[in-house]
Amino acid sequence: MQFKDIKGQYIIANSLTKIIDSGRISHAQLFLGDTVSGSLALAIAYAQYLNCTNRQHYGDGNDGSLRADSCGECPNCKKYQQLLHSDLHLYFPTTTTSSVKSSPSSAEFQSEFREFLDHFNQRGSLDDWYEFMGVESKQGMIRERDADDLVKTLALKAYEGSYKVVIVWMADKMNGVMANKILKNLEEPLPGTLILMVAESRDRMLSTILSRTQLCRIPRSDGDGVLWAGEMALRKEWEQEFAQLYVTWMRQLFKLNMASLSAWVDDLASKGREQQKAFLLYAQEATRECFLRNNAGLPPALDFGDEKFNMSFHKMITIHNVERLNNAFNETIRAIERNAHAKIALMELSFSISRALKKNAG
Ligand SMILES: [Zn+2]
Numbered sequence: 001m002q003f004k005d006i007k008g009q010y011i012i013a014n015s016l017t018k019i020i021d022s023g024r025i026s027h028a029q030l031f032l033g034d035t036v037s038g039s040l041a042l043a044i045a046y047a048q049y050l051n052c053t054n055r056q057h058y059g060d061g062n063d064g065s066l067r068a069d070s071c072g073e074c075p076n077c078k079k080y081q082q083l084l085h086s087d088l089h090l091y092f093p094t095t096t097t098s099s100v101k102s103s104p105s106s107a108e109f110q111s112e113f114r115e116f117l118d119h120f121n122q123r124g125s126l127d128d129w130y131e132f133m134g135v136e137s138k139q140g141m142i143r144e145r146d147a148d149d150l151v152k153t154l155a156l157k158a159y160e161g162s163y164k165v166v167i168v169w170m171a172d173k174m175n176g177v178m179a180n181k182i183l184k185n186l187e188e189p190l191p192g193t194l195i196l197m198v199a200e201s202r203d204r205m206l207s208t209i210l211s212r213t214q215l216c217r218i219p220r221s222d223g224d225g226v227l228w229a230g231e232m233a234l235r236k237e238w239e240q241e242f243a244q245l246y247v248t249w250m251r252q253l254f255k256l257n258m259a260s261l262s263a264w265v266d267d268l269a270s271k272g273r274e275q276q277k278a279f280l281l282y283a284q285e286a287t288r289e290c291f292l293r294n295n296a297g298l299p300p301a302l303d304f305g306d307e308k309f310n311m312s313f314h315k316m317i318t319i320h321n322v323e324r325l326n327n328a329f330n331e332t333i334r335a336i337e338r339n340a341h342a343k344i345a346l347m348e349l350s351f352s353i354s355r356a357l358k359k360n361a362g
Contacts, residue, residue, distance in 0.1 A: 001045040001080070001122055003069045006038045008221040014061040016046050016216070017068040025050070026214035026292075027189035030171070030197045030205070033218025034125075040169055041122035042218060043196045045070070047088060047165040048080040050194065076162055083114045086159040089166045090114075091150060093126065093140030093173040097133050105145035109133070126170055126200075142174040147181035154185055154193055164193045171197035172204035179206045186212040187295055187319075211288055211326040242282040243304045249283070250313060253354040261350060269342040276346075277336050284329035290314035291322040321356040328352040 003013035019025060033039035049055060052070035054077075061067030070077050079085035092113055094104040106113070116124055116132045124132070130140060150166055158164040168174070186195060186209070197213055199205055245268070252261045268276060289302050293314045304310050317325065332349040336342060 001041050001048060002072050002077075003042075003045045003049070003066055005121075006041050006045060009038045009042060009218070010061070010064060010066050012042065012216075012218060013045070013069075014067045016042065017049055017055075020046070020050050021055075021068065025194065027193060028186045028195045028197070028213045029216055030199060030210070030213040031216050031218055032199055032202055034200055034220065035169075035198070036123050036125055037218060037220045038123060039200070039218040040117075040167075040198050043167055043198050044080070044083075044122060047163070047167065047194065047196065048077060050165070051076040051080065051085070051087070051162040083117060085162075087162050087164045089150070089153050089164075090169065091142055091146045091166065092129070092169040093142055095130075095133070095135050095140045097135055103145065105143060105149065107145075107149055126173075140170075140173060142168065142170070142178055144175070144177045144181065147174075147178040150182055151185060154190060158192055166193070166195045168195070168197045171199040171209065172201060172206075174206070174209070176206065179209055183208060183212065207323055207326050207330065211291065211322050214292075215285075239282070240305060242279055243286075243302070243306075245279060246283050246286055247304050247306050247309050247313075249350070250309075250353075250357075253350055254316075254357055256354050262347075265343055265346045265350065269346055273336055273339070273342070276342060277333055280329055280333050280336065280349075284326065284333070287317055287325050287329070288322070290317040291319075295319060295322075316357050321359050324356045324359070325353060328356065 003010070003017070006013060031039045031043045049068070049070045053074040054071040055068060056071055057068045058065065059067060070080075072078075072081065076085065080088065083090070090110070090113060091106045092109075094100075094106055094109050096102065096104050100108045112133065113129075116129055119132070120128055126140070130136075150168075154164065154166065182195075185193075189195070195213075197209065202210065202215075245264075249261075249264055252264060268279065271279075286302055286304075290313060294317055304313070328349055332345050335345040
């Protein structure tokens with residue numbers, strides 16, 4: 001799949017090729033968006049671009065055209081176009097069918113799945129897939145056997161000297177056992193491997209997976225993409241302010257200085273709900289980045305504008321508290337969305353974070 005063939009998604013395609021060109025590729029990413037909007041096609045095009053040995057660059061892409069794409073002709077591209085590259089591994093929901101009567105897994109359905117992707121130009125929905133498999137029950141899952149296969153696959157060296165890519169389509173259909181088995185791979189990747197999860201809803205994703213993947217939101221089309229780009233620009237503007245707010249908040253929580261914490265909460269609660277939500281999403285992402293930096297040894301992705309904080313705070317976010325923190329943010333964001341009393345919700349969140357930070361040593 002080349003980006004040029006994913007019509008209506010050139011803006012996000014340009015962000016994706018920029019990430020690869022910059023060399024700052026996160027080893028585990030979540031592409032969140034509808035398959036019919038191209039979330040899976042973009043994941044495949046992203047992997048193909050990563051492995052292309054003759055990447056094409058066209059311009060800055062500011063006029064809404066593509067800035068870069070894979071060549072479509074090099075040996076890696078040719079195999080990717082047919083989805084037959086030996087370092088591309090696909091996992092997806094399966095169920096028993098008339099031909100696979102027991103313990104189904106992705107391995108049994110590889111050729112059907114490739115046909116399905118081809119038939120729908122990689123934009124078929126989950127219902128389309130079930131129909132394609134000829135099942136009515138629609139209870140597909142990504143199971144333990146897929147996890148065992150995935151772990152084994154990642155342990156082997158890449159065949160063709162390229163990036164080894166695992167794509168998990170409909171990652172919210174992973175059962176808990178499957179998810180637990182791959183956590184280590186998400187935390188401590190082997191060099192030269194990339195795990196791309198594709199899911200349509202963040203709500204149904206397990207928090208253990210969410211906290212270990214970098215989120216890439218796929219808009220429905222460039223129309224939304226413009227909004228999304230606008231949102232990103234706005235976020236840039238707010239980022240410094242958010243970073244300052246975050247640093248102040250975390251310091252208060254660590255010392256649990258009630259008077260200044262209460263003033264801080266009053267100040268945020270006096271802002272609009274959208275802004276409260278935007279800040280909480282920033283804080284959640286910042287916390288997750290700290291965890292990745294601490295746990296996976298990744299270079300710092302965020303500059304908090306405070307050298308002392310930059311150098312030390314990430315050490316507070318460990319495997320012992322990252323999930324609790326992530327859940328606490330999720331709960332509060334949902335509460336704010338449901339018009340809960342902002343001051344109370346923010347105060348409760350502050351106490352949860354304060355407790356979690358003190359638990360980091362186990
Ligand atoms: Zn190529």
